[in-house]
Amino acid sequence: MVKDFKIVHESEIDGTPDAVFFAATEGNSGWLWPSPGGLEKTVGGAGPMGSTVTAWDPPHHYASRMEGPNGFYNELEFEISQRPGGKSWLRYVHSGVLFGDWEKQYDGAAKHSAFYIHTLGQYVKYFAGKQAGFADVQGPAASSSPEAFEAVKAALGIHGAGAGGHVSVAIAGLGTVDAVVDYLDPNFVGLRTEDAMYRFFGRNAFGAVVGMTVHLFADGADAEAAGTEVAGAAWSAWLNKLFA
Incomplete structure (x- = not known):
């Protein structure tokens, strides 16, 4: 079965919007995995893993989209707003298409997303700005x-x-x-x-x-x-x- 999915995760991050935006764009090695080839900092530019940058408004909005055969696409979006006390609010949206056992794959993707965004928060709080x-x-x-x-x-x-x-x-x-x-x-x-x-x-x-x-x-x-x-x-x- 082929079916679209959308995962939305919102959380407060103990760090500034600039620090969160860096984590989402250039600091991937610190909480997710490295993005070989770099990142073109403009809409339409090259994004991670063969994706295209679809939103670039530092430090508040970043998104990238990857497309492939048979209707495949994978999109990541980060919306960041400032909170008092040097903190930020992050709205993370992961959307795309899954093939096969949709419910099991969706459950796995949703749980992974929660863990990844928690790890992003740990990175921003304790290791902000560092490459890993x-x-x-x-x-x-x-x-x-x-x-x-x-x-x-x-x-x-x-x-x-x-x-x-x-x-x-x-x-x-x-x-x-x-x-x-x-x-x-x-x-x-x-x-x-x-x-x-x-x-x-x-x-x-x-x-x-x-x-x-x-x-x-x-x-x-x-x-x-x-x-x-x-x-x-x-x-x-x-x-x-x-x-x-």
């Missing part, structure tokens, strides 16, 4: 089982900490990661340290494997590909050992 060293890590096939994400939470020590708590995880090759649990629900976990964010995705609930992303904000991290590769490899080994 980024690694995308996928678990082995065994991490697609129904109970896989609960095993990840247990290995991280989440059940004893809960949202807002602290965890310490020993990662071979990295040492001990001491982190705040900044997000926790049945499908996602967010960990934040003084110079990094780690995002865990229970995509086993949506027919895929468990995954995670690494966002490193240490000085020069965006340029230190070797350090990012080490972190990604270390977490990949941790996941593989967990599901061996």
